[in-house]
Amino acid sequence: MNTFSTDWLSLREGVDHRSRNPALQQQVLSYLEQVGSVKNDPIHIIDLGSGTGSNLRALAPLIQHSQNWTLVDYDPLLLMAAREKLCAWADSVSDGAPHGHLDSNATRPVTLVKNNHEINVIFLQKDLAGDLQSVLSKPADLITAAAFFDLVAVGWLEQFCRALKTPLYTVLTYNGQETWLPVDPWDSKILEAFHHHQGSDKGFGSAAGPLALTTLEQLLRKEGFKVVTGSSPWVLGPNDSLLIQELAAGTAKAAAETTLVSNAIAQQWGESRAQSPKCEIGHDDLFARY
Numbered sequence: 001m002n003t004f005s006t007d008w009l010s011l012r013e014g015v016d017h018r019s020r021n022p023a024l025q026q027q028v029l030s031y032l033e034q035v036g037s038v039k040n041d042p043i044h045i046i047d048l049g050s051g052t053g054s055n056l057r058a059l060a061p062l063i064q065h066s067q068n069w070t071l072v073d074y075d076p077l078l079l080m081a082a083r084e085k086l087c088a089w090a091d092s093v094s095d096g097a098p099h100g101h102l103d104s105n106a107t108r109p110v111t112l113v114k115n116n117h118e119i120n121v122i123f124l125q126k127d128l129a130g131d132l133q134s135v136l137s138k139p140a141d142l143i144t145a146a147a148f149f150d151l152v153a154v155g156w157l158e159q160f161c162r163a164l165k166t167p168l169y170t171v172l173t174y175n176g177q178e179t180w181l182p183v184d185p186w187d188s189k190i191l192e193a194f195h196h197h198q199g200s201d202k203g204f205g206s207a208a209g210p211l212a213l214t215t216l217e218q219l220l221r222k223e224g225f226k227v228v229t230g231s232s233p234w235v236l237g238p239n240d241s242l243l244i245q246e247l248a249a250g251t252a253k254a255a256a257e258t259t260l261v262s263n264a265i266a267q268q269w270g271e272s273r274a275q276s277p278k279c280e281i282g283h284d285d286l287f288a289r290y
């Protein structure tokens with residue numbers, strides 16, 4: 001299983017939230033407002049590859065309606081951490097679950113209150129590579145995902161788009177564009193190797209990586225969805241030095257694993273890039289509806 005650490009997800013959460021494309025997000029909120037205006041029940045959102053619930057924490061406070069969220073991930077530890085973090089984040093938690101305590105029932109549903117709106121959350125452990133249909137067949141008003149679609153294969157995207165019957169809002173899909181300052185002669189070689197690594201199997205077959213969003217967009221249009229996209233780059237500066245360090249180390253490690261660059265070159269690049277004062281990492285957001 002391709003695992004993501006809670007530390008890494010926590011480190012990126014603030015940058016992820018500020019990088020989301022605001023115009024696109026506004027269109028999603030207008031759509032949800034329409035849904036809410038004709039619905040007495042809570043709005044239901046299913047988040048794919050939810051990790052520790054960052055996408056909920058970004059979007060839920062902006063929705064002026066009660067909500068049901070289903071957080072789907074195959075990693076039980078991330079789902080446990082999601083429940084814990086959400087309980088700490090909420091203004092109040094109706095079942096009074098103790099903070100800082102992960103018990104064997106640590107992914108039971110929870111009702112939170114945030115900004116005077118009730119948010120019911122259920123946690124669903126599911127491998128989306130194998131069982132997509134049962135998730136997509138649940139009634140929902142919106143399917144969401146953050147930093148997820150670049151992990152999947154083109155074949156999976158085809159299957160996903162054929163089965164999708166619900167509006168989709170996906171944010172922060174990596175698009176392959178990177179600029180690091182100051183310029184380093186090894187930048188393009190390292191990026192080429194990193195993209196090669198991005199295409200490796202992340203559990204769904206060869207990953208679409210930087211091509212995921214354009215592929216998703218084309219497939220959704222073919223299925224009759226109206227699609228809008230917007231860029232959501234990470235623009236990182238001196239206040240993001242920890243994230244820059246982790247990113248440089250992770251990129252260098254991935255590049256070296258491909259053997260397209262030597263260990264020594266990758267290591268040297270990673271060490272110098274860890275000190276980089278500024279970099280921009282390209283991502284895109286997408287909203288699709290009928």
Ligand SMILES: C[S@@+](CC[C@H](N)C(=O)[O-])C[C@H]1O[C@@H](n2cnc3c(N)ncnc32)[C@H](O)[C@@H]1O
Pocket residue numbers: 002003004009016048049050051052053054055072073074075078126127128129130145146147148151202203
């Ligand atoms: C880059 S993380 C993003 C997490 C979260 N959406 C966020 O923005 O912080 C990708 C997430 O996808 C999940 N994931 C990867 N492969 C999966 C699969 N086959 N089924 C379900 N979840 C998967 C990982 O466990 C991880 O939580």
